[in-house]
Amino acid sequence: MSVVSWLPRIESEGGPKYLAIADALLADIQSGRLKHGHRLPSQRTLAKELGVDLTTVTRAFNEARRQGLIEANTGKGSFVRARTAEQDGLAPTASPIIDLSMNMPPQPPEARLRERIQSGIANVLSTPHGLMHLHYQESAGAGPDRAAGARWLERRLGSVPVDRVMVVGGAQTALYAILRTLFQPGDALCAPFLTYPGLRAIAEQLKLRLVPVALDAEGLDPAAFEEICQRDKPRALYCVPTIHNPTTATMPLERREEVARIARRYRVSIIEDDAYGALPRAAPAPIASLAPDITWHIATLSKCVTPAMRTAYVVTPGFADTLRLAAEIRAMTFMVPPLMAALASQWILDGTLDATTAAIREESAARQVIARRSLHGLDFLAHPEGHHLWLTLPERWRQADLNIYARQSGLALVPSDAFAAGPGPAAIRVSLGAAPNRSVLERGLELLATVLSHGPSALSSIV
Numbered sequence: 001m002s003v004v005s006w007l008p009r010i011e012s013e014g015g016p017k018y019l020a021i022a023d024a025l026l027a028d029i030q031s032g033r034l035k036h037g038h039r040l041p042s043q044r045t046l047a048k049e050l051g052v053d054l055t056t057v058t059r060a061f062n063e064a065r066r067q068g069l070i071e072a073n074t075g076k077g078s079f080v081r082a083r084t085a086e087q088d089g090l091a092p093t094a095s096p097i098i099d100l101s102m103n104m105p106p107q108p109p110e111a112r113l114r115e116r117i118q119s120g121i122a123n124v125l126s127t128p129h130g131l132m133h134l135h136y137q138e139s140a141g142a143g144p145d146r147a148a149g150a151r152w153l154e155r156r157l158g159s160v161p162v163d164r165v166m167v168v169g170g171a172q173t174a175l176y177a178i179l180r181t182l183f184q185p186g187d188a189l190c191a192p193f194l195t196y197p198g199l200r201a202i203a204e205q206l207k208l209r210l211v212p213v214a215l216d217a218e219g220l221d222p223a224a225f226e227e228i229c230q231r232d233k234p235r236a237l238y239c240v241p242t243i244h245n246p247t248t249a250t251m252p253l254e255r256r257e258e259v260a261r262i263a264r265r266y267r268v269s270i271i272e273d274d275a276y277g278a279l280p281r282a283a284p285a286p287i288a289s290l291a292p293d294i295t296w297h298i299a300t301l302s303k304c305v306t307p308a309m310r311t312a313y314v315v316t317p318g319f320a321d322t323l324r325l326a327a328e329i330r331a332m333t334f335m336v337p338p339l340m341a342a343l344a345s346q347w348i349l350d351g352t353l354d355a356t357t358a359a360i361r362e363e364s365a366a367r368q369v370i371a372r373r374s375l376h377g378l379d380f381l382a383h384p385e386g387h388h389l390w391l392t393l394p395e396r397w398r399q400a401d402l403n404i405y406a407r408q409s410g411l412a413l414v415p416s417d418a419f420a421a422g423p424g425p426a427a428i429r430v431s432l433g434a435a436p437n438r439s440v441l442e443r444g445l446e447l448l449a450t451v452l453s454h455g456p457s458a459l460s461s462i463v
Helices: 017-031 043-050 054-066 113-126 130-134 143-157 171-182 197-205 222-232 253-265 319-332 338-350 352-374 402-409 438-453
Strands: 070-073 077-080 165-168 188-192 209-213 236-239 269-273 295-300 312-315 379-382 388-392 427-431
Touching (some): 113 130, 113 352, 143 165, 143 312, 143 338, 165 171, 171 269, 188 222, 197 209, 352 438
Parallel strands (some): 188 236, 236 269, 269 295
Antiparallel strands (some): 379 388
């Protein structure tokens, strides 16, 4: 059957977008708009049409498969399934999926996030000027919040002038605004061959020419970067030097210095996404500390505390760049949520942020130990204090759609295609933070190891 022309109608009430897409799919099946056997558009097509990253649509399709709404036919696409008694409410729902796809920090009891957020917000609002945090504020962030951000960044970047620090509503917002500030449609942007899907989505929306840079075990390859500088004249380089997403590689100091020298030689700006920089107890100096005049540095609380705070700090190359970026932020989102920014500032100043990050770091380290034990004998890369790993698939799985079999077995995964600028390697990113506790994670990882130990032909008859 030919592909049906379908675009989900997503409500704007908040909540995860992948669930909204799955809910829209269910609604359209129930209404008769989609019928049994209809072939859905490809995940890449939907991601482009909806303006979201591929991972979001992949998770939505995985959720739809879990609910029995669609089925995948390798090489042919995804098709609407016939309705069942379970979907009509006449049978129990399926067992929950163990999520190894969402790359978020674990939330252990020791982090005390529920208690700390509740009491922290109450403390912010109880101060003499507490209600000011419910008002509009400057697009670069309120002065005290920018100063607190500079203090938090000081241990990694050294002393940073407050007029180069901005508080932004999340790293994705910061990245979008920086690219809007630096680029015109058609400009070349360098990025690792395997890179953050959110960057790829922004580049596509802004019509940028994404030029992939080769990677090796130590991260971005400087020689490959220089060759691209000579050939393509890129305007900027995007990189994640510490605990790269998805490969987990951390660039050594010498390589960071070489990348900075090349960028300066060819007048290329650097966009340093330091999402995971606060996790390791020790990490090489950020590129922004080596070449502050050409580097846009993004540090977020999403990977070291919780994505719910929607707070990130941007260090610009200079004050004029701060003004340019603030104008973009003003046009896009106007400002960071002031209450969350004030909460982050309070936590920075009273030590709560460090204590929370330390608890998350310890939990991540414990989950990496579980991963090494559960996945023993499999080929994967990991940082001992990170919360994801990069697993190379066994030979028997390299021509099969692991996602289908994993979902049928109760697992949500992210394949390499979500990150690759071309045909991806036979690998998956396995995220360790979304599982609610260690026992659920261990069960999921052992299930993954079991799936990988069997070939697709063996599993097709038993799952």
